[in-house]
Amino acid sequence: DIQMTQSPSSLSASVGDRVTITCRASQHIRHYLNWYQEKPGKAPKLLIYSASSLQIGVPSRFSGSGYATDFTLTINSLQPEDIATYYCQQSYTIPWTFGQGTKVDMK
Amino acid sequence: QVQLVESGGGVVQPGRSLTLSCAASGFTFDYYAMHWVRQAPGKGLEWLTFISDDGNDKYYADSVQGRFTISRDNSKNTLFLEMSSLKAADTAIYFCARQPESGRTLDYWGQGTLVTVSS
Numbered sequence: 454d455i456q457m458t459q460s461p462s463s464l465s466a467s468v469g470d471r472v473t474i475t476c477r478a479s480q481h482i483r484h485y486l487n488w489y490q491e492k493p494g495k496a497p498k499l500l501i502y503s504a505s506s507l508q509i510g511v512p513s514r515f516s517g518s519g520y521a522t523d524f525t526l527t528i529n530s531l532q533p534e535d536i537a538t539y540y541c542q543q544s545y546t547i548p549w550t551f552g553q554g555t556k557v558d559m560k
Numbered sequence: 561q562v563q564l565v566e567s568g569g570g571v572v573q574p575g576r577s578l579t580l581s582c583a584a585s586g587f588t589f590d591y592y593a594m595h596w597v598r599q600a601p602g603k604g605l606e607w608l609t610f611i612s613d614d615g616n617d618k619y620y621a622d623s624v625q626g627r628f629t630i631s632r633d634n635s636k637n638t639l640f641l642e643m644s645s646l647k648a649a650d651t652a653i654y655f656c657a658r659q660p661e662s663g664r665t666l667d668y669w670g671q672g673t674l675v676t677v678s679s
Contacts, residue, residue, distance in 0.1 A: 454622075487665045489605075496564075496655065496669040497597075497605065508667065540605055544664035547619045549595075549607040 455479050455543050459552035465560040472528040474555045476541035481521045485545035488517055488526045490537045491554075497540070501526065533559065562586040562668045564656050569673030572646055582639040582656030582670055590614070590634035593659040595666060596641050598652035606652075609641070610659075624650075646677045 456479035466472050476486065488501040499508045501517035504524055514529040528535055536559055541552040568580040582594070596608040609630040610619045618630055629642040639656050653674050657666035 485664055489666075491605075494671075496671045497657075497666075498669070499665060499667050502663055502665040502667075542605070542607075542666075547610065548621045549610075551605040551607065554604045 454548055455482060455546060455550050457541055457543055457550050457552040459539075459541055459555050461555060462553065463556040463558070465558050466531050467560045468531060468533060470531045472531050472535075472557060474526045474539055474541075474557075476519075476524040476526070476552050478522045478524075478543055478545075482543045482545035484520055485543055486517075486519065486524045487542045487544060488515075489540045489542065490535075491540065492537045500539075528557075531557075531559075562658070564658065564668055564670035566654060566656055566670045566673035569654065569675045571676045571678060573679050574647060574677055576646055577642070577644040578646065578675060579643070580641040580654055580656075580673055580675070582641075584637045584639065584658070587658070589632075589637040591661060594630075594632065594639045595657045595659060596628075596630060596639075597655045597657055597666070597669075598650075599655070599672070600649075600652040603652075608654075611639070643675070646675075648677050651675060651677045 458477045484504040486504045489497045491497045505517045516527045518525050538554045538556045563585045565583045572578045611630045627645045631640045653672040655672045657669040660667045
């Protein structure tokens with residue numbers, strides 16, 4: 454199975470900060486990398502698909518980049534509603550696998 | 561709007577069976593492949609299983625292979641997950657999720673249903 458490793462596991466940031474989360478795959482996954490946001494008691498929400506495509510309705514302060522094994526989720530100008538846990542997920546091959554999550558909270 | 565509503569969770573004893581349902585609305589269900597994903601308490605997301613739009617192709621994670629069965633009834637816009645030989649490690653929130661027609665991602669998720677395996 455492909456292992457997905459996110460860093461950091463958690464971070465604290467202030468409103469307006471730029472936040473960067475990285476995700477590394479244990480093998481080449483081309484652009485088959487997705488990012489999700491999860492808030493307690495709510496359904497996970499797709500933010501970015503195919504490494505860099507913004508899902509419809511997601512604010513443009515979210516962006517994704519990367520290819521092959523190294524990927525990044527960036528939140529430009531963090532907002533209070535962005536407090537959540539973020540997961541990367543590879544869809545290159547079955548079984549699809551998720552990173553362990555990055556918890557973002559407000560400093 | 562797209563809605564996915566899971567049901568059927570609850571408390572079940574180890575070794576017993578349980579079937580979850582996911583009612584879909586707001587889209588043409590039989591155009592879309594579907595997945596189940598779970599989240600154990602305090603843990604991350606774990607992909608479990610996939611079913612194609614016509615139900616002919618199915619894949620499973622090793623952790624549930626042989627114990628869980630995914631199925632669908634396109635006439636009723638409903639996805640199922642039959643779970644047998646349940647273990648304490650299966651305790652989790654179970655989410656159904658939709659795969660878009662043209663992508664390898666999960667674009668809509670339900671809110672989940674909690675399964676607790678305990679004696």
